[in-house]
Structures are given as structure tokens and as C-alpha cells.
């Protein structure tokens with residue numbers, strides 16, 4: 001199994017490139033990543049003006065955000081190619097491709113990155129938000145095994161998926177669940193991060209906390225967000241708990257005991273612990289160290 005690099009992508013906030021008030025707010029916000037959106041949050045009449053703002057936004061990137069990502073319009077749309085060209089010159093950490101349906105959609109963007117003389121090649125993130133994308137998820141995620149694809153992260157686009165399939169959006173997300181679990185499985189097979197879709201009711205933070213808890217249990221690495229109030233609950237949910245950290249430390253310490261040297265499986269507090277659990281514990285501790293930095 002591929003062990004992907006550890007990124008902190010617990011809280012990933014969309015900010016419409018057309019919303020000056022929200023852009024101004026960014027300087028006072030702290031979250032793991034922001035996605036400057038040129039796609040669904042920007043009306044067709046505002047697309048060109050929003051794109052023209054990218055250089056200013058990236059040139060003045062918020063200090064307490066680890067990754068700044070630009071979501072372009074689909075390359076098949078009338079705006080996509082210009083968006084990608086503009087994004088590349090601004091050197092974001094990542095470019096989020098919407099409406100990806102096949103591996104070819106990712107490779108097309110990767111080729112354009114390679115052909116550019118970009119100061120630094122951004123990573124690619126891909127939205128999984130159409131029925132075709134869900135059906136092709138294994139092949140799309142497989143690109144994560146090829147560094148040349150630059151694919152680093154999958155993002156569930158639950159609003160589009162609900163709209164395109166007609167499934168009922170229930171609070172427990174029961175009809176989306178099979179597709180979301182396919183996304184998690186595929187992301188793991190490809191060594192990619194996987195982020196949950198947005199929760200639209202941005203005033204209902206209890207519902208958001210429940211969605212985050214569910215997403216964590218399903219294996220997601222973080223949550224995409226639409227409002228600053230959603231950052232704290234998402235970070236609380238996707239950060240290792242004190243209990244999990246204490247347990248990870250116990251596992252690492254147990255394997256370090258002289259009597260356990262060279263063993264693949266040991267007993268700890270009445271349960272079997274294997275080397276795979278030590279690897280998992282070490283990853284959790286490394287993540288906590290990144291959060292503490």
C-alpha cells in the first residue's frame with residue numbers, strides 16, 4: 001500500500017474570487033487550505049474579472065494558510081484554458097479541476113503544466129462530482145501512483161452529484177454513502193488525500209460537526225467548507241484526539257521495548273498490536289507534530 005506524504009487538509013475553505021469582502025477576510029483567517037474559486041461561485045458575467053484578480057490574491061497570500069489552491073472552470077468550458085493559464089503564472093500550491101470525468105481530464109491539465117514555464121508546478125486536485133467520475137473513480141485515482149500526473153487530492157462534489165443523480169439529500173447522507181466510500185477506497189489505492197463535500201447550512205454548526213464526525217469515520221482526511229464559522233469544527237474533528245495520541249505513543253513505546261525487538265505482533269493492554277499499527281501510530285504522531293508547528 002502506498003503511504004502518501006502527510007498533508008494537513010482538515011479545513012479547506014472555498015473563497016469566491018468575485019467576492020471582495022470574503023477575500024479581504026482571508027487575512028484574518030487560519031485554516032489548512034483555501035480554494036480560490038473561479039467556477040460555481042462566480043457568475044458567467046464575472047468570470048473574466050475574477051480571473052484577473054488571481055495574481056493580486058496569490059501575491060498577497062494569507063500567512064496562516066498552508067496551501068492556496070485555485071479552482072478553475074472545466075477545461076471543456078469556454079473559460080477553462082484561460083483560467084489554467086492564469087493560475088499557472090500565479091504559482092498556487094494546487095489547481096483544483098472541477099467536473100473531472102476520466103483520467104484524460106487530469107492528464108490534459110498535467111500536460112499543460114509541463115508545457116508551461118511555470119516557476120513551480122502546482123499539484124493537481126480533482127473534483128469527483130459527476131456520475132461518470134464516480135464510475136471511473138478507480139482509474140482516476142490510479143493516476144496518484146504516477147508522480148508525473150501531479151495528482152495529490154480528490155474532492156467530493158456532493159452538490160453536483162446530488163443535482164446530477166437526483167438522489168435525495170438527507171441529513172444522514174444515506175444515498176450518497178456508497179459513492180463517498182468508493183471515493184475513499186480509490187483515494188487510498190492511489191495514495192491520494194480525499195476531502196468531503198461541503199455542508200450548505202453554514203449557520204448549523206451542530207449539523208456540520210455531525211457531518212465531520214461521519215466523514216472522519218468514513219476515512220476522509222478533511223472537509224471542504226464555505227464559511228469561516230465552519231473552520232473550527234472541521235479542525236476539531238479531523239485533528240487527532242488526545243486519547244488517540246496517547247494510544248499512538250503507547251504503541252510506539254511498546255515496540256521500542258528490548259523484549260519486543262524484531263517482533264511483528266505484540267500484546268498491549270489485552271489486544272494484539274502489529275507493525276502496521278505502529279506505522280499508523282507514527283503517522284498520527286507526525287500529523288500532530290505538523291499541527292503543533
Ligand SMILES: CC(C)(COP(=O)(O)OP(=O)(O)OC[C@H]1O[C@@H](n2cnc3c(N)ncnc32)[C@H](O)[C@@H]1OP(=O)(O)O)[C@@H](O)C(=O)NCCC(=O)NCCSC(=O)C[C@H](O)C(=O)O
Nearest residue numbers: 014015016021022025040041129157158159160226227228
Ligand atoms: C454563503 C455565503 C454567500 C454567505 O456569506 P455572507 O452572507 O457574507 O455570510 P456572513 O455575513 O455570515 O459572513 C461573515 C463574514 O465572513 C465572510 N465570509 C463569508 N464566507 C466567506 C468565505 N467563504 N471565505 C472568506 N470569508 C467569508 C464575510 O465576508 C463576512 O465578513 P465580514 O463582514 O468582514 O466579517 C458565503 O459564505 C460564500 O460565498 N461562501 C462560499 C461560496 C462558494 O465558494 N461556493 C462554491 C464552492 S462550494 C461548491 O462548489 C461545491 C461543489 O462543487 C459541489 O458540487 O458540491
Ligand SMILES: [Mg+2]
Nearest residue numbers: 040129157160
Ligand atoms: Mg460542484
